[in-house]
Amino acid sequence: MKDVISQTPGPLLQALRAEPPLVQCITNYVAMNIAANVLLAAGASPAMVSDAEEAGEFARIAGALTCNIGTLSAPFLAGMRAAIEGAQDAGRPWVLDPVACQATALRRRAAADLAALNPAIIRGNASEILSLAGEASNGQGVDGRDPVAVAEAGARRLAELSGAVVAVTGEVDFVTDGARAVRIAGGSPWMPLNTALGCSLTCLCGAYAAVAGDPFDAAVGALAHYAVAGTRAHQAADGPGSFGVHFLDALHAVTPEALDAGAKIALVAAVPA
Numbered sequence: 001m002k003d004v005i006s007q008t009p010g011p012l013l014q015a016l017r018a019e020p021p022l023v024q025c026i027t028n029y030v031a032m033n034i035a036a037n038v039l040l041a042a043g044a045s046p047a048m049v050s051d052a053e054e055a056g057e058f059a060r061i062a063g064a065l066t067c068n069i070g071t072l073s074a075p076f077l078a079g080m081r082a083a084i085e086g087a088q089d090a091g092r093p094w095v096l097d098p099v100a101c102q103a104t105a106l107r108r109r110a111a112a113d114l115a116a117l118n119p120a121i122i123r124g125n126a127s128e129i130l131s132l133a134g135e136a137s138n139g140q141g142v143d144g145r146d147p148v149a150v151a152e153a154g155a156r157r158l159a160e161l162s163g164a165v166v167a168v169t170g171e172v173d174f175v176t177d178g179a180r181a182v183r184i185a186g187g188s189p190w191m192p193l194n195t196a197l198g199c200s201l202t203c204l205c206g207a208y209a210a211v212a213g214d215p216f217d218a219a220v221g222a223l224a225h226y227a228v229a230g231t232r233a234h235q236a237a238d239g240p241g242s243f244g245v246h247f248l249d250a251l252h253a254v255t256p257e258a259l260d261a262g263a264k265i266a267l268v269a270a271v272p273a
């Protein structure tokens with residue numbers, strides 16, 4: 001594992017809580033409140049700042065930026081472009097969430113254009129990653145309808161083409177930078193029944209990217225934090241509603257030591273060229 005990740009999730013969580021990073025989240029209307037609570041519970045400092053007039057200026061003072069096309073419109077896109085330019089001027093990482101990018105021409109174009117602007121991490125469900133990688137997708141709107149395993153080859157290719165770490169989420173997550181790859185198990189079947197938990201995970205990837213030296217470690221850290229908290233919350237909850245409450249509690253309660261002890265991260269062998 002040492003040659004694949006240089007920083008395990010635990011020390012990254014410790015760093016995040018020691019100095020909570022300011023994370024600029026340009027996300028959709030559904031996710032805004034949920035993602036802000038997820039970041040606060042985990043230990044980071046969210047700010048939902050998206051208007052083009054200030055988004056670039058704000059990105060220059062944030063530790064990381066996340067862009068999500070869930071409720072896409074021209075003003076959101078203009079804000080994302082301004083913020084990405086600001087983040088890149090300041091040398092800060094940014095994370096892309098290509099919500100429902102298989103669904104319409106506008107989303108396909110926006111996701112492809114944004115993916116070409118050097119995101120550090122692209123995080124999506126398998127249906128979104130398949131589409132962004134140019135493959136057939138069975139996604140239904142924002143809901144993934146493809147198994148993660150089917151998107152693994154596309155994720156590797158997308159990582160090579162974009163230079164981003166690609167994180168595909170589902171029952172078992174897959175993370176790759178094109179060369180390295182891991183699978184992360186855990187979580188709960190109630191997670192996809194809680195809207196915007198994926199969008200919020202994208203924001204958490206931004207928080208981890210702000211404190212990690214390597215975006216691969218950051219994506220693994222954020223996904224492992226979610227998986228461990230999701231497993232815990234499942235044990236305490238009775239269904240999707242109470243799961244949401246227990247999940248915020250678990251994101252907050254998990255310690256760096258418990259995170260490293262509970263994370264189920266498995267190395268995936270390199271695919272021969």
Ligand SMILES: Nc1ncnc2c1ncn2[C@@H]1O[C@H](COP(=O)(O)OP(=O)(O)OP(=O)(O)O)[C@@H](O)[C@H]1O
Pocket residue numbers: 099124125126142143144169170171172173186187188189190191192194195196197198199200201223226227230
């Ligand atoms: N069946 C499952 N079992 C365990 N964990 C799951 C399952 N499905 C999804 N997850 C977890 O839920 C989290 C969100 O992933 P998901 O793929 O549902 O995102 P998404 O489709 O982008 O969500 P949204 O668009 O609603 O925000 C991830 O941490 C993932 O591991």
Ligand SMILES: Cc1ncsc1CCO
Pocket residue numbers: 028030031070071099142195196199
């Ligand atoms: C339900 C929904 N619609 C647009 S974005 C979003 C949140 C989950 O992606």
Ligand SMILES: [Mg+2]
Pocket residue numbers: 099100124125142198199
């Ligand atoms: Mg999503």
